[in-house]
Amino acid sequence: MWTWFHKLGSPKWFYDISGKLLNFMAPVAALLLIVGAIWGLLYAPADFRQGNSYRIIYIHVPVSVLSLSGYYIMAIAGAIHLIWKMKLAEIAMRSAARMGAGLTFLALVTGSIWGKPTWGTWWVWDARITSELVLLFLYLGIIALYEAYDNKVSASRACAVLALVGTVNIPIIYKSVDWWYSLHQPATIKLTQKSSIDPSMFYPLLIMIVGFYFFYGVALMLNMRTEVLINERKTRWVQDIVERA
Amino acid sequence: MQFESFTELWHMAGHGPFVWASYAITLSVIVFLIWLPVQQRKAFITEQKRLQRIAAHEDKSSNNKES
Numbered sequence: 001m002w003t004w005f006h007k008l009g010s011p012k013w014f015y016d017i018s019g020k021l022l023n024f025m026a027p028v029a030a031l032l033l034i035v036g037a038i039w040g041l042l043y044a045p046a047d048f049r050q051g052n053s054y055r056i057i058y059i060h061v062p063v064s065v066l067s068l069s070g071y072y073i074m075a076i077a078g079a080i081h082l083i084w085k086m087k088l089a090e091i092a093m094r095s096a097a098r099m100g101a102g103l104t105f106l107a108l109v110t111g112s113i114w115g116k117p118t119w120g121t122w123w124v125w126d127a128r129i130t131s132e133l134v135l136l137f138l139y140l141g142i143i144a145l146y147e148a149y150d151n152k153v154s155a156s157r158a159c160a161v162l163a164l165v166g167t168v169n170i171p172i173i174y175k176s177v178d179w180w181y182s183l184h185q186p187a188t189i190k191l192t193q194k195s196s197i198d199p200s201m202f203y204p205l206l207i208m209i210v211g212f213y214f215f216y217g218v219a220l221m222l223n224m225r226t227e228v229l230i231n232e233r234k235t236r237w238v239q240d241i242v243e244r245a
Numbered sequence: 246m247q248f249e250s251f252t253e254l255w256h257m258a259g260h261g262p263f264v265w266a267s268y269a270i271t272l273s274v275i276v277f278l279i280w281l282p283v284q285q286r287k288a289f290i291t292e293q294k295r296l297q298r299i300a301a302h303e304d305k306s307s308n309n310k311e312s
Contacts, residue, residue: 033275037268042246042254052257056267063271102278110267117263215275222282230289242293 009086011228012237018221026218032211039204047201056114058205060107061188062212067104067135068170070096070216074142075167078160087231088224090156093163094146095223099216101139108132119183127176128184131169138166 040058047054074096080089111129112122123129142159149155177186188197197205232238248254255261 041264041268042248045247046258051260053260053263055257055260055264059267059271098281099278102274106271106274109270113263113267113270117260219275219278219282222279226282226286226289229286233289233293239293239297242290242297245290245294 009084009088011088011232012235014088015225015228015237018225022218022221025214025221029211029214029218032207032214036204036207036211040208044201044204045198050118053114053117054201056110057201058208060110060114061205062209063103063110064107064132065209066212066216067100067107067132068173070100070103071135071138071163071167071170073220074100074139075163078163081156082160082164088228090160091224091227091231092220093156093160094143095220095227097139097142097146097159097163098223099220101136101143103216104132104136104139108136115183124183126182126184127180128173128182131173131176134169135166135173138162138169142166 036058040055044055044058046052074093077089077093077096080086081093108129111132115124116122142162145162146152146155146159149158176182177184229238229241248257255265257264
């Protein structure tokens, strides 16, 4: 029963399977993002209150959602690394930190650009926005912490602990629009109740969210594959790949 | 289609700069996140190939000395 878990820890197995997955996931990601962006920019109707500026939603919401769910991936990988000393989990954690920093940066920048025509300001120290900024510092902190150690074993362990402690921030970000008075609008998509967004605007958003998840998978695996090669450079199979390249 | 012409699409009734800037920045970060590991992989392969060449060369010269 535990064979799959050990296989998952095998760098070569991961390298082979992710190569196959990428062939399928990369075109799907590109297709979804292109279709979603064109639909959202050209065909979705303008918002009756915000006009055309709301079209930023098609990137702001997917990157924000991923900046949070990517944190779970990083924290869970960190926990697996701490408990089972699995090298592949450590690689996943560091790759997820890099992805998370990029996506959280995008969430803040697109939100800020959207805020200007909508709220009349680029930035407010509001609960949602401030907690998202803390998230960016957590991701950057984990990247910097790893670089700060010469001993990479201690470095990855310290990063995993920081990732786990930082999980506290995630429910704060989720709940910030309900707990505090905030400029940021509450969630428009709800799983349990009727969403407060028209289907003509919702379908392209859904396509973009799924597209960004695929992009995340693709970029995360690309990062991990490079790290796996570097880590396993002394092994026969990596030297074979180098020879064939 | 929501816009009559390219100019209208570009301006988006005054919101064009905000919308297009968001999409442009997002595209560049997406490209960067893909480019970075691909670039690192290339650098790694080049470096390892160099090391393999050095190793092969040393093998040869040590063989020559023996014979």
